[in-house]
Amino acid sequence: MQRTTYNNNISSLNSLQASLMSTLQCLTFLFLFLLLQVATPASPLPLAGRRPILDNSNHSNFAKHPRRVVFPVNRGSCDLFSGEWVRDETYPLYRTEECGGGMIDPGFDCQTYGRPDSDYLKFRWKPFNCDVPRFNGVKFLQEMRNKTIMFVGDSLGRNQWESLMCMITSSAPFVHTHIIHEDPLSTFKILDYNVKVSFYRAPYLVDIAKIHGKTTLKLDEISVDASNAWRTADVLLFNTGHWWSHTGSLRGWEQMEIGGTYYGDMDRLVAMRKGLTTWSNWVLRYINSPLTRVFFLSVSPTHYNPHEWTSGAKASTLTQGGKTCYGQTTPFRGTSYPTNSYVDQKKVIDEVVKKMKSHVSLMDISMLSALRIDGHPSIYSGDLNPSLKKNPDRSSDCSHWCLPGLPDTWNQLFYAALLF
Numbered sequence: 001m002q003r004t005t006y007n008n009n010i011s012s013l014n015s016l017q018a019s020l021m022s023t024l025q026c027l028t029f030l031f032l033f034l035l036l037q038v039a040t041p042a043s044p045l046p047l048a049g050r051r052p053i054l055d056n057s058n059h060s061n062f063a064k065h066p067r068r069v070v071f072p073v074n075r076g077s078c079d080l081f082s083g084e085w086v087r088d089e090t091y092p093l094y095r096t097e098e099c100g101g102g103m104i105d106p107g108f109d110c111q112t113y114g115r116p117d118s119d120y121l122k123f124r125w126k127p128f129n130c131d132v133p134r135f136n137g138v139k140f141l142q143e144m145r146n147k148t149i150m151f152v153g154d155s156l157g158r159n160q161w162e163s164l165m166c167m168i169t170s171s172a173p174f175v176h177t178h179i180i181h182e183d184p185l186s187t188f189k190i191l192d193y194n195v196k197v198s199f200y201r202a203p204y205l206v207d208i209a210k211i212h213g214k215t216t217l218k219l220d221e222i223s224v225d226a227s228n229a230w231r232t233a234d235v236l237l238f239n240t241g242h243w244w245s246h247t248g249s250l251r252g253w254e255q256m257e258i259g260g261t262y263y264g265d266m267d268r269l270v271a272m273r274k275g276l277t278t279w280s281n282w283v284l285r286y287i288n289s290p291l292t293r294v295f296f297l298s299v300s301p302t303h304y305n306p307h308e309w310t311s312g313a314k315a316s317t318l319t320q321g322g323k324t325c326y327g328q329t330t331p332f333r334g335t336s337y338p339t340n341s342y343v344d345q346k347k348v349i350d351e352v353v354k355k356m357k358s359h360v361s362l363m364d365i366s367m368l369s370a371l372r373i374d375g376h377p378s379i380y381s382g383d384l385n386p387s388l389k390k391n392p393d394r395s396s397d398c399s400h401w402c403l404p405g406l407p408d409t410w411n412q413l414f415y416a417a418l419l420f
Contacts, residue, residue, distance in 0.1 A: 081363075140168065
């Protein structure tokens with residue numbers, strides 16, 4: 001009897017031990033499983049090329065549509081770049097004095113430097129089959145919170161950068177801001193939203209360096225400094241064009257270089273295509289995040305030859321004997337511009353960007369800008385001395401644009417393409 005009880009107790013202890021061992025194994029497996037889940041994300045991304053996202057809750061529309069092609073925007077429903085200029089008494093979007101000190105370069109500040117007319121400020125771009133949303137600075141800053149927008153290119157890019165600064169501060173007047181002017185990178189900070197709006201000066205996009213004592217345009221290289229700076233941005237808007245056609249002392253280089261071979265000069269369209277191909281390869285290599293938006297501004301036309309717009313007596317106001325844009329006070333009347341002076345460069349840009357498919361959105365502002373024969377600073381480009389002002393044929397700036405002015409429209413279209 002005692003032996004039977006003893007055996008039963010031994011059997012019960014063995015059973016309890018086995019049960020405890022089984023429970024311990026299950027708990028151990030569960031602990032390791034949970035530990036593995038914490039240590040390993042469900043969908044890991046390669047670390048190379050990634051930037052930390054400071055606040056995922058603020059992506060909103062920007063993140064919902066990370067790459068939308070603007071070639072043109074929503075071709076079936078709304079071509080933002082096909083339309084006409086209509087008079088609008090609610091324009092301009094801001095006054096010069098609302099921009100604050102140091103925002104507008106004297107060369108773009110036409111009203112301050114004596115431009116007597118103001119009708120050129122009263123025109124709004126109206127696409128044929130849709131409307132462009134009016135710029136809302138608060139909405140823009142909310143959408144761009146903790147992000148960097150960077151304009152990269154020549155002085156037309158700077159023209160557009162300064163326009164956007166003015167549009168933001170006039171539309172959101174109570175924000176705290178800070179500007180850092182440096183070369184090649186200048187930055188406008190909106191402190192309340194941790195937003196940076198920068199301009200990186202790179203007229204050709206590709207590198208320029210001294211080689212054997214000569215200023216060399218390196219058609220197959222992007223500088224390391226430029227590359228590192230551009231990669232910090234969440235939104236990039238590139239432009240180039242005018243500098244590729246400069247000659248003589250204005251051209252900015254003494255020789256070109258491709259793969260170790262040096263050229264005193266070459267067909268400028270060939271050089272431009274090579275430079276843009278180098279840029280496109282950089283974008284395809286380094287901009288690999290779906291949350292990084294890349295735009296390219298097409299060629300901004302110049303208006304140095306009145307014969308381009310006087311055929312058919314369509315010029316609005318033309319100073320007798322004038323050879324520049326001086327004296328123009330209203331846009332060219334019509335929906336297309338009767339010249340092809342900028343078409344060759346535009347064709348190169350179009351072809352390079354099209355090959356990149358969805359990586360870059362093209363802002364095709366060439367035609368709508370060509371119609372604005374009235375929008376340039378001409379002789380009201382900074383504090384010109386009286387002798388220069390008396391000779392507009394020699395001293396007029398018919399390349400850049402007054403602020404307020406046309407670049408505000410570029411930015412409204414940029415705003416629409418980015419957020420809507």
